[in-house]
Amino acid sequence: MNSRDQSNWSLARAWILQLLVLLGIFLLLAGIASTTLENLDRLGVQSGFDFLEKRAGFDINQTLFAYSSDSPVYMAFAIAIANTVLLAVLSIALSTLIGLLVALCRVSGDRFFNALGHMFIETFRNIPALLQVFFWYFVVLRSLPTSAQSWQLGQHVFLNNRGLFLPGMSWSVSKTGLIGGLALVSVAVLALLLRSYRRRHPGRPSRPAWLKRLAAFFWLLAAALWITQTTAWSQPELQKFGYISDWVITPELGALILGLSLYNASSVAEVIRAGFVAIPKAQWEAARSLGLPVAAIMCTVVVPQAMRIIIPPMTTVYLNIFKATSLGAAVGYPEIVSVMVGTTNNIVGRPVEIMFLIFAVYSLVSLLGIWMMGHVNRRYNRFDLV
Amino acid sequence: MSESSSHTQPSPAASAAQGVSALLNHFWRPALSILGLILIVLLVWPLLQWAVFDAYWAGSDGSACPDKAGACWPFIAERFDQLMYGAYPEAQRWRVNLGLTIGLIMMVPILIPRIAGKAIWVSLFIFVYPLLAIALFSGGVLGLSPVGTSSWGGLFLTLVIGVFAFVFALPSGILLALGRESRTPVIRILAGIWVEIWRSVPTLVVLFVAVIMLPLFLPREYEVDKLLRALIALSILMSCHIAEAVRGALRALPAGQFDATRALGLKRSSAYMHVILPQALNISTPQITNIIIGLFKETSLLVIIGLFDLLGMVQAVSGDPEWHLSSARATGYLFVALIYWAFCFGLSRYSAFLEKHNRTPGSY
Numbered sequence: 001m002n003s004r005d006q007s008n009w010s011l012a013r014a015w016i017l018q019l020l021v022l023l024g025i026f027l028l029l030a031g032i033a034s035t036t037l038e039n040l041d042r043l044g045v046q047s048g049f050d051f052l053e054k055r056a057g058f059d060i061n062q063t064l065f066a067y068s069s070d071s072p073v074y075m076a077f078a079i080a081i082a083n084t085v086l087l088a089v090l091s092i093a094l095s096t097l098i099g100l101l102v103a104l105c106r107v108s109g110d111r112f113f114n115a116l117g118h119m120f121i122e123t124f125r126n127i128p129a130l131l132q133v134f135f136w137y138f139v140v141l142r143s144l145p146t147s148a149q150s151w152q153l154g155q156h157v158f159l160n161n162r163g164l165f166l167p168g169m170s171w172s173v174s175k176t177g178l179i180g181g182l183a184l185v186s187v188a189v190l191a192l193l194l195r196s197y198r199r200r201h202p203g204r205p206s207r208p209a210w211l212k213r214l215a216a217f218f219w220l221l222a223a224a225l226w227i228t229q230t231t232a233w234s235q236p237e238l239q240k241f242g243y244i245s246d247w248v249i250t251p252e253l254g255a256l257i258l259g260l261s262l263y264n265a266s267s268v269a270e271v272i273r274a275g276f277v278a279i280p281k282a283q284w285e286a287a288r289s290l291g292l293p294v295a296a297i298m299c300t301v302v303v304p305q306a307m308r309i310i311i312p313p314m315t316t317v318y319l320n321i322f323k324a325t326s327l328g329a330a331v332g333y334p335e336i337v338s339v340m341v342g343t344t345n346n347i348v349g350r351p352v353e354i355m356f357l358i359f360a361v362y363s364l365v366s367l368l369g370i371w372m373m374g375h376v377n378r379r380y381n382r383f384d385l386v
Numbered sequence: 387m388s389e390s391s392s393h394t395q396p397s398p399a400a401s402a403a404q405g406v407s408a409l410l411n412h413f414w415r416p417a418l419s420i421l422g423l424i425l426i427v428l429l430v431w432p433l434l435q436w437a438v439f440d441a442y443w444a445g446s447d448g449s450a451c452p453d454k455a456g457a458c459w460p461f462i463a464e465r466f467d468q469l470m471y472g473a474y475p476e477a478q479r480w481r482v483n484l485g486l487t488i489g490l491i492m493m494v495p496i497l498i499p500r501i502a503g504k505a506i507w508v509s510l511f512i513f514v515y516p517l518l519a520i521a522l523f524s525g526g527v528l529g530l531s532p533v534g535t536s537s538w539g540g541l542f543l544t545l546v547i548g549v550f551a552f553v554f555a556l557p558s559g560i561l562l563a564l565g566r567e568s569r570t571p572v573i574r575i576l577a578g579i580w581v582e583i584w585r586s587v588p589t590l591v592v593l594f595v596a597v598i599m600l601p602l603f604l605p606r607e608y609e610v611d612k613l614l615r616a617l618i619a620l621s622i623l624m625s626c627h628i629a630e631a632v633r634g635a636l637r638a639l640p641a642g643q644f645d646a647t648r649a650l651g652l653k654r655s656s657a658y659m660h661v662i663l664p665q666a667l668n669i670s671t672p673q674i675t676n677i678i679i680g681l682f683k684e685t686s687l688l689v690i691i692g693l694f695d696l697l698g699m700v701q702a703v704s705g706d707p708e709w710h711l712s713s714a715r716a717t718g719y720l721f722v723a724l725i726y727w728a729f730c731f732g733l734s735r736y737s738a739f740l741e742k743h744n745r746t747p748g749s750y
Contacts, residue, residue, distance in 0.1 A: 018572035025576065036602045110415065116422050126679075126730035127723045128686040131697055135723075139716045143454060326588035330690045341594050351598045358591055359583070366586035 036352065051348040052077070058343055060334045062250055073344060080339035081361065087256055087335060088322045094261035095321065099268025106273045117269065125266035130327050133259030137331045141251040147242035156235045158243050164254060165236035168246020177230045184223055191215075252333035260324050267317045275310035276302065308380045315373035322365055336361060437720060442713075453711045461714040462721050465703045469722070472539015472694050481530065482542050485522040489515060489549060497736070499743050505664075512553050519546075535613040539694035541725065544685045547617055547695070552678055554621035559628025560667075564658065566633050581626045589684045592619045597691050616688055620681060627677045635670035636662065668744060675737035679730045686726075696722050 040047060052074040059069050064082045067075055105117030124132070142161060145151060150160040158165040173181065236245035249257075279302050287297040329338035336358060345354050440456030451458035462469070471479055492515055495507045523546065526532040538546065565577030584592060596619035600610055610618075639662060647657035689698030700718035703709065 014570055018570055021570075021572050021576070032603045035605050039602045039606060042606065110419070112419050113422065116426070122731060123727075126727045126734065128683040128697065128726055130686045130689070131719060131723055131726065134697070134701075135716075135719050139712060139719065143712060323588035326590040327687075329590060330687075337588070337590055337594070341591075341598070345598070351602065355591075355595060355599060359587055362587040362591065363583065366582075 040352070045349055045351075047350065047352065049353055051350055051353070054348070056344070057347060060339065062248075062253065062334055073348065076339055076344065077336075077357070080334055080336045083333070083339075084322075084325050084328075084335040087253060087260075087325045087328065087333065090253075090257050091260040091264070091321050091325070092318055094257060095264040095268050098261060098265035100272060102265060102269035103272035103276070106269065107276045121266040121269055124262045127263075129259055129263040129324055130330060132263050133255050133327055133331060136258045137251060137255035141255055147238070150243065156233075158236050160243070161251065162242050162248075163251055164249040165243045165245040166247040166249070167236065168234040170232050170234065170246065172232055173230050177226070180222075180226055181230070184219070184226060187219060191219075250333070252328065252331045255331060256325070256328055256333055260321060260327070264317060264321050264324070267320070268314070271310055271313045271317060272306075274313070275306035278309050279305055304380060308377065311373055311377050311380065315369055319366055319369045322369070323362065437717075441717075447708060451711065451713055453713060455713050457717045457720065458709075458711060458714040459717060461704075461709050461711075461717055465709070465718075468703055469540045469696065469699050469718075471542050472699060473537040474533060474539070474542065475537070478525070478531065478533055481522045481525070481533075485519045486542070486545060489519065499740065508556075512556060516550060516553055519549075535611050538613065540699045541696050543613075543688075543694065544682070544696045547613070547620060547685050547688065548678070548682050550617055551620040551624050551681060554617070555624035555628055556674075558621070559625040560632055560663070562625060562629035563632035563636060563666075566629065567636055577629075581629050584623055584626045585630070589620075589623060590687055590690060592623045593687060593691050595619065612691070613693060616691060616693060620684065623684075624677060624681050627680070628674055631670045631673040631677060632666055634673070635666040638669055639665055672737045672741040672744070675733055675740065679733045679737075682729055682733070683726065696725065 053072050055069075056071055056073045056076045057069050058076070060067060060076060060079055062083055063079050064086065065079070067079050102117045102120050105113040105120075108114065144159060144161040147160050147162055150158040150165075152158055156167045234246055236243045283301055283305065284297065287301045292301070325335050326337040328335035329342055332338065340354050340358055345351055435456075437457045441459055442451035442456060443459050444450065445460040446464060447460075450460040467476070467479075471482055474482060489511075492507070492511050495501045496504065496511060501507070521527050522530070523538070524533055524535065562577050562581055565573050566581065568574045568577070593616060596615040597612065600615050600618065604610065643661060643665065644657070647661050652661070685695050686697040688695040689701055692698075694702055700715070700722050704711075704715035704718050
């Protein structure tokens with residue numbers, strides 16, 4: 001057998017192997033599908049996605065947009081997704097803030113701060129997130145005063161064991177308000193377009209810097225005016241059964257934000273620290289020898305380079321926080337898993353379809369996160385000439 | 387801040403640490419230090435006061451400590467056995483102790499890097515220990531009385547799930563990693579889809595899939611125990627994480643290693659067995675240790691699907707009317723937090739030690 005025959009044979013073998021694997025997987029899936037159908041039939045479970053259109057029949061205690069028990073199931077699903085996103089965004093913001101502070105402590109070069117940061121990281125990352133959420137929910141937030149003895153923070157913010165009651169904000173845009181808003185947006189868009197045009201055609205005389213700053217100042221003033229004119233604030237009101245407000249952070253949401261943020265802040269801190277430590281000493285030395293002040297070294301030399309190292313692992317951390325929002329199911333926060341698996345499945349009994357939807361949502365978010373990471377990373381790698 | 391720090395002399399050896407510390411000049415540094423110290427005192431002192439100075443130590447029932455007061459340690463003392471073993475019959479607990487001790491002893495040669503023959507020890511642990519442990523824990527053989535998994539609980543359940551999930555996940559994770567690096571497109575794509583799908587959903591969803599869907603997938607004659615379902619879920623998830631760790635290590639190996647096996651005329655399979663995999667596993671051990679830490683923490687989710695793991699046991703016993711005190715519950719949380727913390731911190735130190743050990747040349 002010469003070498004050509006041999007390579008032909010190994011090629012053929014590879015093809016046969018692949019076909020066999022495919023056949024095996026197909027048979028396995030077909031077997032699972034047929035048993036599942038048989039089991040569903042035996043249990044009298046119907047199939048199909050028609051349940052999404054039906055009346056939900058249950059209430060949700062945190063709704064970011066209009067929903068009642070008469071709404072269809074897909075609205076309940078939408079509410080659950082919105083609640084998940086709200087929790088994820090708040091937790092990501094808070095954990096990034098805490099993580100940044102801890103990372104700065106770690107790279108400060110000061111022994112005391114380094115120890116402080118180290119202590120924080122080792123404490124919070126070695127205790128399960130769910131235990132931390134339980135601690136905040138069952139111990140700390142339960143021991144807050146009752147409605148009648150609420151703590152008042154400032155003038156219009158109230159804290160008690162029913163939650164944190166914030167002044168509600170609502171937009172009411174009149175016709176003139178709409179025109180004003182459109183004008184503001186179009187001025188901003190025009191300015192940005194002009195800027196990018198000038199960047200692409202250097203050499204033309206530029207406007208003086210003070211004029212630009214003045215224009216930006218007036219634009220911000222107008223925008224602030226627009227916001228204050230179009231928003232209406234509503235204060236929390238004390239009613240028979242406690243405070244009522246448009247914006248409430250329920251104990252469930254509060255406990256989850258605190259638990260998830262503190263737990264994940266340690267990962268955020270480690271990622272940021274790794275990014276800073278990876279910047280070679282020579283970069284600092286070069287920037288210093290150019291006479292740049294420290295703040296400028298940070299903003300123009302260190303941070304842009306560190307970002308390239310930070311972004312990929314940070315995406316993983318953020319996606320983990322998004323996935324960890326499912327812990328809401330343990331304290332009754334209406335996020336995707338608790339609404340879909342905990343409530344909807346018990347009522348309509350369509351486990352296969354519901355699991356499919358849940359997998360679809362989480363996989364989509366993962367893909368979106370990875371795509372966004374690629375996008376941002378490309379931005380920071382733009383100047384990479386190596 | 388930037389104005390004043392711009393006057394500082396450029397130091398000959400500026401590093402990231404010194405760069406940031408330059409931001410904290412002579413005024414800010416002591417001010418912030420004092421602030422940090424105050425913060426620590428404000429946080430740690432009340433905790434210490436609650437857990438030690440104001441705590442209640444004596445007593446044997448719920449009347450021993452008032453509600454909303456210092457830590458209630460009699461609660462832990464009274465319920466210690468439940469927190470450790472769940473509802474495992476008292477007369478049979480020696481089996482749990484024996485089984486776990488054997489496991490611990492078998493782990494020693496795996497954990498110490500200097501001891502040779504890792505492959506033998508690991509395969510003993512993966513293929514022999516589970517059989518022994520199952521025989522001891524659930525009984526029904528060798529004259530041991532059967533103990534149903536519904537009475538397993540507490541730290542015992544957490545450890546059993548953790549160890550068994552790892553035992554199932556390690557071989558399948560390695561196979562998945564090899565599958566993802568396979569030259570055969572079909573296997574590569576299928577392994578990739580499998581790993582990425584499970585990794586993109588939360589652990590809780592994987593657990594629900596096992597609890598709700600697994601009985602639907604199997605013919606009705608097969609009744610799968612809830613504990614086994616949870617175990618399958620965590621094994622699948624963990625094997626996907628391990629696959630990623632091993633794949634990363636396979637990618638990290640210098641290309642020269644592959645070339646050298648070709649030059650020696652080794653077959654692809656024996657090249658993997660004797661050259662590539664041993665090195666890849668060595669490189670990925672610290673990361674696999676981190677995955678084990680993650681898994682150990684994730685076992686706390688079992689309480690949501692109604693199993694009484696360590697955290698689930700605290701939830702259960704503090705729901706007991708006799709101990710329906712917020713102080714008892716808080717003490718329970720503190721106690722299990724310390725257990726989780728000790729395990730995870732110990733393992734993370736071990737992982738750091740391994741990483742350092744691997745970096746020193748000639749360690750393998």
